[in-house]
Amino acid sequence: xxxxxxxxxxxxxxxxxxxxxxxxxxxxxxxxxxxxxxxxxxxxxxxxxxxxxxxxxxxxxxxxxxxxxxxxxxxxxxxxxxxxxxxxxxxxxxxxxxxxxxxxxxxxxxxxxxxxxxxxxxxxxxxxxxxxxxxxxxxxxxxxxxxxxxxxxxxxxxxxxxxxxxxxxxxxxxxxxxxxxxxxxxxxxxxxxxxxxxxxxxxxxxxxxxxxxxxxxxxxxxxxxxxxxxxxxxxxxxxxxxxxxxxxxxxxxxxxxxxxxxxxxxxxxxxxxxxxxxxxxxxxxxxxxxxxxxxxxxxxxxxxxxxxxxxxxxxxxxxxxxxxxxxx
Numbered sequence: 001x002x003x004x005x006x007x008x009x010x011x012x013x014x015x016x017x018x019x020x021x022x023x024x025x026x027x028x029x030x031x032x033x034x035x036x037x038x039x040x041x042x043x044x045x046x047x048x049x050x051x052x053x054x055x056x057x058x059x060x061x062x063x064x065x066x067x068x069x070x071x072x073x074x075x076x077x078x079x080x081x082x083x084x085x086x087x088x089x090x091x092x093x094x095x096x097x098x099x100x101x102x103x104x105x106x107x108x109x110x111x112x113x114x115x116x117x118x119x120x121x122x123x124x125x126x127x128x129x130x131x132x133x134x135x136x137x138x139x140x141x142x143x144x145x146x147x148x149x150x151x152x153x154x155x156x157x158x159x160x161x162x163x164x165x166x167x168x169x170x171x172x173x174x175x176x177x178x179x180x181x182x183x184x185x186x187x188x189x190x191x192x193x194x195x196x197x198x199x200x201x202x203x204x205x206x207x208x209x210x211x212x213x214x215x216x217x218x219x220x221x222x223x224x225x226x227x228x229x230x231x232x233x234x235x236x237x238x239x240x241x242x243x244x245x246x247x248x249x250x251x252x253x254x255x256x257x258x259x260x261x262x263x264x265x266x267x268x269x270x271x272x273x274x275x276x277x278x279x280x281x282x283x284x285x286x287x288x289x290x291x292x293x294x295x296x297x298x299x300x301x302x303x304x305x306x307x308x309x310x311x312x313x314x315x316x317x318x319x320x321x322x323x324x325x326x327x328x
Contacts, residue, residue, distance in 0.1 A: 031222060038221040046217040046224045049183045051306070057187055058089065059134065065141050065148075066193040066208055069093030069134050078115040078306035085117050092149065096123040096130035103128055104149070106142035107162030108170075109135040110268050113314060115303040120311035122162075125318035133162060136181065136188075138170030139248040140196050140205065146256070155259035160321065161252060163277065165270040168241035171196055171248055175231040178211030196248060198240045203247040242273055246280040253286055266321060267292055268309070289324040291317050 038044075055076050062068040069089050077084045090099050095112060105111050105123050111133030113121025123131035132145055142161060169177040173195030181191045192208040217224035249265055256263040267290045270277055274292050281288045294316045295301040301313040309317075 035220065035222050038225065043221050043225065045219055045221045046213050046227075047183075048185055052184050052187060055187070058087070059187060061190055063208075064194065065137075065144055067134070067136070067188060068145070068148075069132075078308070079304045081304065085115060087112075087114070087116075088118050092132075092153075093134070094130045094132045095121065098128055098130060101128045101130035102157040103130070103160065104146070104156045104158070105129060105131040105133060105160045105162060106137075106146060107133040107268070108137045108142075108164060108167065109133065110164050110309055111160075111162030113309075115306040115308040116311050116314055120314060122314045122317050122321075125315060126322060129160075136170070138167035139163070139245055139252060140171050140194055143248060143252040143255070144194070146252070150259065155256075155261045158262045158264065158325070159256045160264050160266055161249065162266050162268045163245075163249065163270070164268050165273040165277070168245050168273070169235075171245050172241045173206075173209055174235045174241070175211060176235050178209075179213060179228070179231055182212050196244055198244045198247055203244065203251060242276050243280070246277070246284060249281060249286055250284045253284075263287065264289060264321075264325070266317070268317070269296055289321060291320055294320070 055078075056072075056074040058070050058072070058074055059067040060070045071089050071091050071093060074087045074089070075084045087095065089095055092099060094104075095118070101123075103123075103126060105126075109115075111122065112131050112135060113123070113133070114135055118124065121131065123129040132142075132149065134141065134145065137145070139161070146159065170193065173193045177193070178191055181188045181193070190210070191212060192210045194206065194208045196203060196205045198204070214223060214227050217227050253263040253265075263286070265281060265286050265288045267274065267277055267288055270292055274290070278288055278290060294313060296309055296313050297307065301310055301316075302308065303310050
């Protein structure tokens with residue numbers, strides 16, 4: 001039987017409120033301890049990439065590609081113990097000694113030679129080559145960049161696409177990739193990228209999509225950790241990313257060959273997907289030269305601090321690619 005005594009009801013309500021307050025205090029204390037523990041372990045809240053703070057902005061927004069190269073001469077010092085690097089992009093956004101080169105190279109920062117001087121990158125070491133690699137690009141953006149260039153230029157004799165397994169996430173514009181772009185706010189003030197996915201056996205292209213971090217994660221390490229775990233869990237179901245990349249490479253190849261040019265995929269770095277790429281691309285009849293055994297990122301093959309492939313590795317890539325192009 002329920003008591004009708006007002007004093008008893010008031011006492012019960014007070015005990016309930018006190019219990020809820022204790023639970024709230026316990027939860028807050030646990031969260032505070034977790035935050036302190038993360039900070040002590042060196043895990044902080046969301047911050048922009050410190051490594052890009054001194055890197056000049058070399059891109060402009062593009063409605064179709066997300067971003068495109070900005071012509072200019074750029075200098076910075078990726079290795080504090082070495083002279084500054086000069087990276088020159090011509091009026092067409094390309095890099096290399098000859099704007100009318102017969103070989104075009106596409107891909108991301110590896111193909112561009114980010115962190116490597118104008119005289120030392122891949123296109124400078126190949127005969128009559130020009131790099132149209134753009135930092136952050138995957139296969140879809142590289143293919144669309146080729147189309148943009150073809151709208152104003154004759155087809156080249158040869159197209160080389162520099163494939164890196166990071167391109168899987170870029171082609172799908174995963175949440176993790178958007179989160180990465182968001183950490184480069186000077187270089188990507190409006191985070192957006194086009195994407196594609198194999199759906200019911202067919203390659204489907206989608207318009208650019210955007211993303212940004214949770215604002216509170218800029219102040220609370222625990223929130224940033226929860227956000228990153230959530231992103232990882234949501235990205236896991238995208239198990240068709242590698243097959244999407246393969247189908248994009250095949251479609252890119254088909255268009256280049258329809259233009260009368262030769263298409264070669266240079267597998268620059270794929271520690272986790274090397275076999276999958278080489279097997280599936282071979283099944284699709286794509287000409288592939290595997291460069292993943294040339295040492296990156298060990299020894300002298302990476303730019304110190306920056307981490308991109310070094311001039312020494314670009315020289316090895318060029319030697320093997322030149323031999324491959326002569327043989328086939």
